[in-house]
Amino acid sequence: MTHFKFDNPILRIQDLFFYYGEKEVLKSITLDVPRNQVTAFIGPSGCGKSTLLRCLNRMNDMVDNSRMAGSMLKDGMEINTPELDTISLRRQIGMVFQHSNPFPKTIYENVIYGLRIAGVKNRQLLDEMVEKSLQGAALWDEVKDRLQESALGLSGGQMQRLCIARAIAVNPEIILMDEPCSALDPIATSRIEDLILELKKRYTVVIVTHNMQQAARISDFTAFLYMGELIEYNKTNIIFTTPAKKQTEDYITGRFG
Amino acid sequence: MIPSKPNFRKQGEHYVWGTGAALALTLLAAFTLIVVIMVNGLGYFWPARLAHLALADGSFVMGELTEENIGPQGRRVQLKVGNRDIYGLDFKWVDGREITSLTYPDEAVTLERRENGNFYGTLSAIRVDGLGIQTGQDLFLTLQEARKLISRRMEDIDPVVKEMGRVNLEMEDIRLEIQKLRYQDAAGYAAEIQELDLLSAAKRKAFDQMNQRISDFRADLAAHTVTLADAAGTLKEVPLVQIMRAYRPNRMSLWEKSWLYIKKIGELLTGEPRESNTEGGLFPAIFGTMMMVMTMSFFSIPLGVVAAIYLSEYAKPGVLVRLVRVAVYNLAGVPSIVFGVFGLGFFIYGVGGAMDQLFFPERLPTPVFGTGGILWASLTMALMTVPVVIVSTEEAFAAIPKGIREGSYSLGATKFQTLLRILLPSATPGIITGFVLAMARAAGEVAPLMITGVVKLAPALPMDGEFPYLHLDRKFMHLGFHIYDVGFQSPNVEAAKPMVFVTTLLLLVLVVVLSLSAMVLRNRMRARYQTRAF
Numbered sequence: 001m002t003h004f005k006f007d008n009p010i011l012r013i014q015d016l017f018f019y020y021g022e023k024e025v026l027k028s029i030t031l032d033v034p035r036n037q038v039t040a041f042i043g044p045s046g047c048g049k050s051t052l053l054r055c056l057n058r059m060n061d062m063v064d065n066s067r068m069a070g071s072m073l074k075d076g077m078e079i080n081t082p083e084l085d086t087i088s089l090r091r092q093i094g095m096v097f098q099h100s101n102p103f104p105k106t107i108y109e110n111v112i113y114g115l116r117i118a119g120v121k122n123r124q125l126l127d128e129m130v131e132k133s134l135q136g137a138a139l140w141d142e143v144k145d146r147l148q149e150s151a152l153g154l155s156g157g158q159m160q161r162l163c164i165a166r167a168i169a170v171n172p173e174i175i176l177m178d179e180p181c182s183a184l185d186p187i188a189t190s191r192i193e194d195l196i197l198e199l200k201k202r203y204t205v206v207i208v209t210h211n212m213q214q215a216a217r218i219s220d221f222t223a224f225l226y227m228g229e230l231i232e233y234n235k236t237n238i239i240f241t242t243p244a245k246k247q248t249e250d251y252i253t254g255r256f257g
Numbered sequence: 258m259i260p261s262k263p264n265f266r267k268q269g270e271h272y273v274w275g276t277g278a279a280l281a282l283t284l285l286a287a288f289t290l291i292v293v294i295m296v297n298g299l300g301y302f303w304p305a306r307l308a309h310l311a312l313a314d315g316s317f318v319m320g321e322l323t324e325e326n327i328g329p330q331g332r333r334v335q336l337k338v339g340n341r342d343i344y345g346l347d348f349k350w351v352d353g354r355e356i357t358s359l360t361y362p363d364e365a366v367t368l369e370r371r372e373n374g375n376f377y378g379t380l381s382a383i384r385v386d387g388l389g390i391q392t393g394q395d396l397f398l399t400l401q402e403a404r405k406l407i408s409r410r411m412e413d414i415d416p417v418v419k420e421m422g423r424v425n426l427e428m429e430d431i432r433l434e435i436q437k438l439r440y441q442d443a444a445g446y447a448a449e450i451q452e453l454d455l456l457s458a459a460k461r462k463a464f465d466q467m468n469q470r471i472s473d474f475r476a477d478l479a480a481h482t483v484t485l486a487d488a489a490g491t492l493k494e495v496p497l498v499q500i501m502r503a504y505r506p507n508r509m510s511l512w513e514k515s516w517l518y519i520k521k522i523g524e525l526l527t528g529e530p531r532e533s534n535t536e537g538g539l540f541p542a543i544f545g546t547m548m549m550v551m552t553m554s555f556f557s558i559p560l561g562v563v564a565a566i567y568l569s570e571y572a573k574p575g576v577l578v579r580l581v582r583v584a585v586y587n588l589a590g591v592p593s594i595v596f597g598v599f600g601l602g603f604f605i606y607g608v609g610g611a612m613d614q615l616f617f618p619e620r621l622p623t624p625v626f627g628t629g630g631i632l633w634a635s636l637t638m639a640l641m642t643v644p645v646v647i648v649s650t651e652e653a654f655a656a657i658p659k660g661i662r663e664g665s666y667s668l669g670a671t672k673f674q675t676l677l678r679i680l681l682p683s684a685t686p687g688i689i690t691g692f693v694l695a696m697a698r699a700a701g702e703v704a705p706l707m708i709t710g711v712v713k714l715a716p717a718l719p720m721d722g723e724f725p726y727l728h729l730d731r732k733f734m735h736l737g738f739h740i741y742d743v744g745f746q747s748p749n750v751e752a753a754k755p756m757v758f759v760t761t762l763l764l765l766v767l768v769v770v771l772s773l774s775a776m777v778l779r780n781r782m783r784a785r786y787q788t789r790a791f
Binding site (some may be wrong): 057058064088093099101102118166170237 | 574658668677683
């Protein structure tokens with residue numbers, strides 16, 4: 001398989017294995033995530049792409065009876081070690097989920113949640129961050145007059161952008177997105193896609209998607225996973241035009257999966 | 258061909274009918290119960306007309322018609338004839354055939370007395386010398402005027418009565434102090450004890466003087482009397498101080514009756530019970546019930562919520578946790594009397610007994626905490642209702658979508674921060690549901706209370722103006738126990754019957770009010786913390 005190495009990757013995954021009980025879900029994944037680019041993980045359901053994503057911010061710690069082996073380096077710092085402070089890791093690596101999950105609080109409180117739990121109390125700073133984050137998530141104009149209303153009154157697409165705003169409010173370096181558009185209509189989807197392209201100027205984005213057109217539209221690099229293995233990883237235009245592996249080609253052309 | 262409608266059975270219509278019928282039956286049962294209680298309970302306070310019956314044997318009976326039915330000898334009516342001090346019984350059955358005439362005489366008077374129940378009769382004379390009232394006018398008006406004057410006079414001695422209560426408390430304090438000194442070192446404190454004895458004797462003297470004053474005063478007032486004739490013409494002299502209220506029900510307009518009705522209900526809610534609980538108000542019982550429920554909630558809600566948090570958030574799922582959960586759920590099904598026995602053994606004899614040994618050794622064998630009290634009753638009830646709180650809290654936590662937790666963790670929140678800022682607020686409506694259920698259960702439960710501190714008549718409320726204001730060691734009254742006591746332990750069952758319904762109604766109202774207020778709170782919370790279903 002092709003190893004695509006970068007000089008100074010923000011994330012370097014080496015020989016990563018992941019197990020649910022006895023089941024091997026990820027098999028020897030080795031992959032570099034480049035800085036300030038959009039990297040997409042694609043593959044059929046159950047191929048392990050979401051699991052891989054959730055390894056990156058150690059969200060799988062919460063899963064009972066699971067185990068992780070191998071190495072993940074963020075800027076040379078080991079992620080897969082019990083000594084790691086997952087709290088500060090997750091502040092550096094934010095996450096947006098498949099189903100938007102705003103907290104049952106006001107829009108304002110949703111955005112500053114990460115700052116509040118980090119102990120920020122300065123009202124002025126919080127106000128600034130709310131505006132900045134909401135603007136960063138292209139939501140400010142729609143909600144600026146109702147910041148104190150419940151976040152649960154927003155539309156699906158707005159909720160997802162709120163979750164993005166919430167993630168960027170803590171100023172992470174990487175944003176992980178787990179099929180962020182799969183529950184949205186085409187218009188909301190295209191707004192999020194535009195937003196992702198905007199986000200990559202300041203953040204590194206790793207996105208899991210089911211939708212190959214989406215991967216083709218927004219990502220710079222694409223990794224194809226199948227049955228827990230990384231089949232192919234390359235520049236997106238290469239993967240979608242001249243894939244090296246037969247399996248990749250079959251998947252992209254819709255012959256299976 | 259147009260397909261024909263599938264038949265009744267195929268559509269499952271008969272099942273729908275079945276479910277509807279089940280619901281209707283349940284509603285009917287509940288509705289009937291409530292109507293029966295309301296009719297019997299609320300009717301009691303309506304100023305009933307006084308019927309005057311002439312009987313075939315030439316005698317007369319007067320009273321309120323309370324019931325009418327067909328007995329073995331045909332139609333018969335029940336009258337509440339009152340005048341317990343003359344007849345011995347309040348109620349009398351009269352055969353329909355014996356009645357020769359039935360009238361509602363205008364001049365018939367109902368007297369509500371402090372003792373011996375109502376008196377029904379007609380006024381024949383009044384003695385109000387020295388009150389400065391013109392006699393010679395209508396006797397009833399004179400009576401009302403005299404009563405007003407006398408009740409104003411009675412207020413004059415209120416400060417004395419209050420002072421007596423204070424002196425009495427001081428004497429009790431001195432007695433306990435002496436007891437303590439004697440216990441510690443009788444010989445060493447001989448001088449102090451003697452001093453206290455003298456002080457106590459002085460207080461006793463003052464107390465006796467005040468007591469004498471009050472007795473004299475009452476005796477003076479008791480000289481003012483009214484004389485009534487009952488249906489048979491027997492005369493009865495009643496001191497005015499004994500009369501709580503006098504009215505002529507057969508002359509009252511609907512409006513007057515309604516006003517009286519409202520006043521009587523007010524008295525029920527705020528007054529003290531009289532005549533071994535068959536008359537008077539229910540205030541101590543209402544207060545005791547509320548206070549017991551609140552003290553119970555104070556213990557059981559925090560305990561239950563914290564236990565549920567551990568069970569659902571921190572405990573590692575496994576056989577042990579499952580066992581604990583099953584045990585907790587089953588705890589809710591343990592007969593309440595078992596909890597009562599446990600409370601008696603553990604709290605009263607165990608904890609209370611140990612507290613007495615430690616803090617009040619001088620008073621032994623008289624217990625302070627080693628006997629039933631509102632604290633122990635509340636703790637026992639708290640144990641009983643904790644499973645309900647645990648179950649509903651756990652359910653509330655389980656209902657929070659997983660994504661919400663993950664969202665919080667992904668922003669760098671710790672488990673505890675997530676719990677405090679996200680999970681607890683979201684679970685609050687569910688916790689309040691548990692609170693409602695626990696309150697309703699505690700308010701309606703009687704058996705465990707009977708052995709942990711409820712009494713037929715409590716001398717003082719568990720909360721008052723005396724330091725330390727909250728007297729959790731005191732015994733208390735409870736509406737549920739009141740129902741049992743009045744209905745089944747009363748010497749005068751027939752007279753107590755309406756009181757049973759009234760008390761039941763009040764208990765129901767209390768539970769409904771408590772539950773409704775909690776539900777309003779919950780709905781307000783829910784509007785704030787509602788999470789969308791995905």
